[in-house]
Amino acid sequence: DTEVTQTPKHLVMGMTNKKSLKCEQHMGHRAMYWYKQKAKKPPELMFVYSYEKLSINESVPSRFSPECPNSSLLNLHLHALQPEDSALYLCASSQAGGSYNEQFFGPGTRLTVL
């Protein structure tokens, strides 16, 4: 199985809502990532988990809260978001360690904040 799955595909939420994005992979990868991508822009790294521990946080606002419950799952909890947070949120995974590892991406969650 070389697939990264993400749910939901689309999410519309108000600024007072709490929601979660989910990501799952069964490739045995021990590094997982969250990216944010605005329209016609490249993906921007948000968080990296390595062996279920947060290893990189790119100064992301606290209204985004990542969680890695186990080696196959990655969540992104959303609370009190702003309209400018509307974007495509991409999850990816890779082998951990080393520098020659391709990342496998999920299809993304299209988030709209009203």
Added chain:
Amino acid sequence: SQQGEEDPQALSIQEGENATMNCSYKTSINNLQWYRQNSGRGLVHLILIRSNEREKHSGRLRVTLDTSKKSSSLLITASRAADTASYFCATDALTGFQKLVFGTGTRLLVSP
């Protein structure tokens, strides 16, 4: 910022023609990768070239890397309509192996 710059921003060609995209980056790297993204979807890894390699091939793809100029190019030969997508280069800094920084991307349109 380490973000790479890609040119052209957009490229429109006919099926059967070759497409060349260029990527420039700012800092020393371990490797450079190229990804493809179909509209509004996830990215697909195409090819990885290490900093000590100068050229790499994969099917219809040819990638070159010039570390002295901090630049790379992606050549797609005999393009097909299905190659229509955005193409991004991605680099990692010498520290922080897991941190990929993506270039600005090239939008390729291949017309039948």
